Amino acid sequence: MNRLKQIAEEIRSKNTKPIYFLMGEEAYYIDKISDFIENNVLTEEEKGFNQMVLYGRDVTIEDIVANAKRFPMMSEKQVVIVKEAQDLSRTIEKLADYAENPQPSTVLVICYKYKTIDKRKRLGKIVAQKGCLFESKKLYENQVSDWIGSILKQKGHRIEPKAAHMLVEFLGTDLSKIDNELEKLSLILEEKTLITPLHIEENIGISKDFNNFELRKAIGDKEIVKANQIVQYFAQNPKSNPLVMTISLLNSFFTQLLLYHGLKDKGKINVAKSLRINPYFVPEYQRAAKNYPMRKVAQVITRLREADLKSKGVGATALPQGDILKELLFKIIH
Template identity: 40%
Template sequence: MTAQDIIQQIKKGQVAPVYILHGEEAFYIDQVSDYIEKHLLDESAKAFNQIVVYGKEVDARTIIDEARQYPMMAERRLVILKEAADMKSINDLADYLKKPVPHSTVVICHKYKKVDKRTAFGKACDGKEVVNLESKKLYDNQLPNWVLARGKETGIKLDEKGANMLAEFLGNDLSKIDNELSKIKLNAGDKLVTIEEIQDLVGMSKEFNIFELQTALASKDHYKSWLIANYMAENPKASPIQMAVSSLYNYFVKVLTTTQKTNASDAELQKDLGLGSPFFVREYKMAAKNFGEEKTRAILVKLMEIDLKSKGVLNRHADDGPLYKDLVRFVLG
């Protein structure tokens, strides 16, 4: 069951006695718990029937006692436990989960990690009256499509390149991406958001950024590659080497895949590379032609080496400048 499935059920009046929201991705956990907190009870009923508590501050007995109280002038009570992973007595909730009271809804938010199904609490989470949501981290190649879909949900018109830019620049943090999309919506309204507007809003240089470096390297444009790399090396706060290496590694993994799919059509490559549209296929094919499989594999090994050096491993001085230069020299050499 997805976060949207749960929300749609609640909108239809199908409310469960217990919701267990757990997993590494906080975004969907917050999305469901925020919706329930805002919409399950009428405003007039919240004062006496809704309680939000935190795992570090309460024990299981408090949760159970609150849930077993009868609602005052309302159909149900709502008890939301946030930061449940911090509650030491969480296993003591097991018996309640097996037989929850029908007049209360208990929402347990267990963010940043899965519930351990070997524990008493974990085993009870599979009870017939419990709705489970495991919120998993998206893979990097799923992010651009997620950005496009989320933008559409919020009324933002993005193109493929803009979605890729946001995904690469902001990383695998859906809450952070969603916040940036909200800012974009305020500024752009209903019109198509341009690459330049995205760069302005997220504080990215228009000419000297990781996406321009990728394109310059892919086309073996020595002048532009060195120009961008030197700028990024001199501005490590805006362009940290570890972020650049991560983006380039993901990029060259796709280049490697392209080198191995010489007979694939553009549509097949689009699917294999996890691209939302064929827009970028041409660039990956160009890079694959320019580097070939053997060189691309060597580039991936070099990127792993630079990543270690940037973290102080194999390298006493982990300044960004020499690492950027070493990277470009190797890729273009």
């Protein structure tokens, strides 16, 4: 985030680099920087003749270089943006010759999504020296909730940990998808709203009572009636609650619980750090650890693996997913 702010500030100050090589697994930040350059380097009047967008599948490195070497018309700068540049991965190193001696009046933006170049090779070294080499790394699941909080803070809102966790569970770690939903919430809600699970349920369509987060909590606390109610709901709504997702999240929970049992220091701060969770959720693990000793946790992980195989048709051809989940719940709790 700090690097992103630094790049934005440089662009606002007209201190642009001749080449921006944006790469990495997380497309969100690549798009953000590219869009910021597209919207802020040139005026609307200058864009007509001096801003172009190319696509990696349609051009060669030679085409990109030829466009980058053009002189701007009635403007100090021209902007050349190459989207989906990862389609040029086999020849991308050929861009090093241009990067060595870039056109000063051109801002060349290379959007190299889902991949990275070798920083030790010539292109990486030159861009890092003469331009901007930005790597957008994928956030771990435990980092996304904090990211949601920071984005909403910029929009003038706050969010409860449970509400943020619901978003991550439902939308995964795709930051672009999450940001779209947060933008919708910002437009709907009043300024400085504390976003709760009820807001998520009413505006995004995720049930605050019947979701994987609540199922995990009910299983951890051995609230049998509540866990069965959620599983029954899942069985009736399989498309909205795919079994593979439920098994994956439960497996992560019990794997973390296994790590918890192995910790010498079970203080709140150390548990949160070791398990990579928000301190808000530590009591949930402390209660679950009392209900599931280490040996039982190991057994549950085995049961989860068996259920995963059944969900994929191994040893349980055509067995409804709801039945697999009900059987799994019985084996976990008993």
